[in-house]
Amino acid sequence: xxxxxxxxxxxxKKNKGAFAGLLLILIFILLAIFAPLLSVYAPDQVIEGALxxxxxSHFQNYYFIFGTDDIGRDLFTRLLYxxxxxxxxxxxxxxxxxxLGTSLGLISGYFGGWTDRIISRAMDFIMALPSVLFAIVxxxxxxxxxxxxxxxxxxxxxxxxxxxxxxxxxxxxxxQYVQAAQLYGASHLRILFKEILPNCMAPLIVQxxxxxxxxxxxCAALGFLGLGAQAPTPEWGTMLxxxxxxxxxxxxxxxxxxxxxxxxxxxxxxxxxxxRDALDPRLKNRS
Amino acid sequence: MFLFLSKKIxxxxxxxxxxxxxxxxxxxxxxxDPVLLMIGERNMDPVAYAEAKQKLGLDKPxxxxxxxxxxxxxxxxxxxxxxxxxxxxxEFKERFPATVELSFVALLFATLFAIPFGVLAALKKNTxxxxxxxxxxxxxxxxxxxxWGLVLILLFSVKLGWTPVSGRIxxxxxxxxxxxxxxxxxxxxxxxxxxxxxxxxxxxxxxILPSIVLGTIPLAVMARMTRSSFLEVxxxxxxxxxxxxxxxxxxxxxxxxxxxxxxxxxxxxxxCFGSIITGAILTETIFSWPGIGRWIVTSITSRDYPTIQGxxxxxxxxxxxxxxxxDLLYIYLNPRIKNALLK
Numbered sequence: 338x339x340x341x342x343x344x345x346x347x348x349x350k351k352n353k354g355a356f357a358g359l360l361l362i363l364i365f366i367l368l369a370i371f372a373p374l375l376s377v378y379a380p381d382q383v384i385e386g387a388l389x390x391x392x393x394s395h396f397q398n399y400y401f402i403f404g405t406d407d408i409g410r411d412l413f414t415r416l417l418y419x420x421x422x423x424x425x426x427x428x429x430x431x432x433x434x435x436x437l438g439t440s441l442g443l444i445s446g447y448f449g450g451w452t453d454r455i456i457s458r459a460m461d462f463i464m465a466l467p468s469v470l471f472a473i474v475x476x477x478x479x480x481x482x483x484x485x486x487x488x489x490x491x492x493x494x495x496x497x498x499x500x501x502x503x504x505x506x507x508x509x510x511x512x513q514y515v516q517a518a519q520l521y522g523a524s525h526l527r528i529l530f531k532e533i534l535p536n537c538m539a540p541l542i543v544q545x546x547x548x549x550x551x552x553x554x555x556c557a558a559l560g561f562l563g564l565g566a567q568a569p570t571p572e573w574g575t576m577l578x579x580x581x582x583x584x585x586x587x588x589x590x591x592x593x594x595x596x597x598x599x600x601x602x603x604x605x606x607x608x609x610x611x612x613r614d615a616l617d618p619r620l621k622n623r624s
Numbered sequence: 625m626f627l628f629l630s631k632k633i634x635x636x637x638x639x640x641x642x643x644x645x646x647x648x649x650x651x652x653x654x655x656x657d658p659v660l661l662m663i664g665e666r667n668m669d670p671v672a673y674a675e676a677k678q679k680l681g682l683d684k685p686x687x688x689x690x691x692x693x694x695x696x697x698x699x700x701x702x703x704x705x706x707x708x709x710x711x712x713x714x715e716f717k718e719r720f721p722a723t724v725e726l727s728f729v730a731l732l733f734a735t736l737f738a739i740p741f742g743v744l745a746a747l748k749k750n751t752x753x754x755x756x757x758x759x760x761x762x763x764x765x766x767x768x769x770x771x772w773g774l775v776l777i778l779l780f781s782v783k784l785g786w787t788p789v790s791g792r793i794x795x796x797x798x799x800x801x802x803x804x805x806x807x808x809x810x811x812x813x814x815x816x817x818x819x820x821x822x823x824x825x826x827x828x829x830x831x832i833l834p835s836i837v838l839g840t841i842p843l844a845v846m847a848r849m850t851r852s853s854f855l856e857v858x859x860x861x862x863x864x865x866x867x868x869x870x871x872x873x874x875x876x877x878x879x880x881x882x883x884x885x886x887x888x889x890x891x892x893x894x895x896c897f898g899s900i901i902t903g904a905i906l907t908e909t910i911f912s913w914p915g916i917g918r919w920i921v922t923s924i925t926s927r928d929y930p931t932i933q934g935x936x937x938x939x940x941x942x943x944x945x946x947x948x949x950x951d952l953l954y955i956y957l958n959p960r961i962k963n964a965l966l967k
Contacts, residue, residue: 354762461642465940466936467898467899467939468899469902473905474650474932476924477924478650478653480655550766558770561906563925574768584778592775595768602768606762606765
């Protein structure tokens with residue numbers, strides 16, 4: 338496993354795009370962790386009178402590098418704390434969808450028959466609806482809020498993982514090492530998680546990286562529609578939506594959260610693309 | 625072939641029933657009393673309440689209710705909006721052409737740019753040009769389109785004043801709607817005689833920004849797909865043969881490669897349909913475009929559950945049917961699969 342990751346890191350270093358993506362992600366992670374140290378303000382701290390100040394402004398004894406919003410909160414601080422939310426959202430979506438999706442995919446592919454048919458049909462239902470529409474339906478039932486948005490987006494991301502793992506299991510389950518384990522008397526659970534799963538890691542890592550970006554983007558979209566995180570949570574999509582009416586007079590309030598979303602999503606996509614190139618044997622041999 | 629088709633039809637009907645069931649459950653899972661949700665009133669007197677409950681069939685077992693719901697949907701009754709008190713189907717019909725018009729122009733925009741970009745990137749593989757195009761395409765793919773729309777409005781509508789901010793046509797033109805597509809309706813003879821081509825250009829100018837926004841992600845996806853599809857085809861033996869015969873590069877690219885590279889591109893284009901609806905929800909919200917995307921969003925914010933239920937059902941049925949047609953189109957386009965099925 339250690340060799341696998343050091344090999345992977347070497348491949349990523351060779352791919353400029355993926356390397357840039359990885360660096361940007363690391364920067365965002367550091368910003369998110371050290372947010373309280375990097376800013377003197379709290380994300381919901383209102384500085385009276387400092388309304389919609391443009392970036393790089395001084396006000397009394399305060400300095401605002403990215404300006405302030407419509408009720409006088411420091412935008413830099415809110416964006417910093419927003420990176421915590423976005424990364425956590427991405428992580429939760431990937432962990433939820435990947436763990437549930439992997440289990441379902443393993444079961445579905447390994448046991449086949451009716452179990453497989455039921456799981457596959459359920460995934461078809463989810464795939465039949467456009468992602469945001471399906472998430473909207475779930476949020477309509479659960480009610481708006483960040484947690485519910487995460488649940489909705491994870492459910493939408495589920496079929497990608499299930500299908501991927503199922504296909505992988507179908508390819509692996511008739512191989513000799515699996516038969517050997519079966520003959521040896523290993524339990525189904527052991528065969529699934531100890532034998533087959535490690536051989537599904539490569540596509541799972543790629544899908545995980547791409548799932549991160551989808552999760553962040555979809556949650557931000559729900560936030561923008563007023564169905565995700567609610568004010569005053571400094572979630573980028575919600576911040577952008579709240580700032581819409583100030584587009585003309587204070588464009589930075591809209592553009593900075595937008596740029597943050599774009600950068601994070603792009604970084605994960607760059608990394609995901611690079612990982613796919615590195616891990617897909619077909620692509621690897623071609624180059 | 626017959627077996628394949630009947631299997632496909634069975635599969636689709638299964639999915640349709642499943643989606644109908646999800647939509648049916650929707651109103652029953654929402655916190656709150658379904659009777660009050662469907663009637664849209666807060667405080668009803670007990671007699672009226674019992675009457676409404678019986679009328680809606682909510683006093684029966686759930687499976688009977690589902691049976692009744694299917695019957696009701698099959699007869700074209702999708703429920704009544706709580707806010708406007710008109711039937712959901714009527715509301716849908718009024719808004720659907722707006723979304724179709726926007727999606728069509730957006731996909732046209734996406735295809736017109738994506739295919740040349742993808743082909744050029746493939747031909748100039750690993751040059752600065754290729755990196756630039758594929759970098760832009762990945763950026764487009766990662767774009768939060770709700771922000772992208774606002775950036776374009778800020779630049780082209782607010783700063784430069786080139787395009788209108790919202791709506792489908794300038795308010796001074798009141799054109800009679802025949803098809804619901806403003807691009808066609810504004811070209812009717814009586815409109816042209818009265819106003820000339822001005823209403824048409826107004827409709828065009830209103831479409832520019834929303835279709836760029838809605839077309840951005842399909843453009844990015846298709847450009848990447850076109851590039852990889854072309855690279856694959858350009859590596860085939862018959863292309864080497866064509867080159868060895870001394871054919872011009874133009875002939876090799878346009879005649880020999882293009883047709884074969886087209887199959888995955890067409891499928892991608894068709895599969896963009898689902899993401900177009902997702903995009904339409906966001907795009908229509910930004911540009912106040914009176915289509916079905918905005919309709920769903922407003923019905924969520926006004927807690928108009930019958931509209932959400934009916935609306936989601938119609939949209940999913942349309943998507944399921946389109947995707948099935950795409951599958952069949954794919955088989956038609958790809959002779960290898962077709963022959964395998966005909967055997």
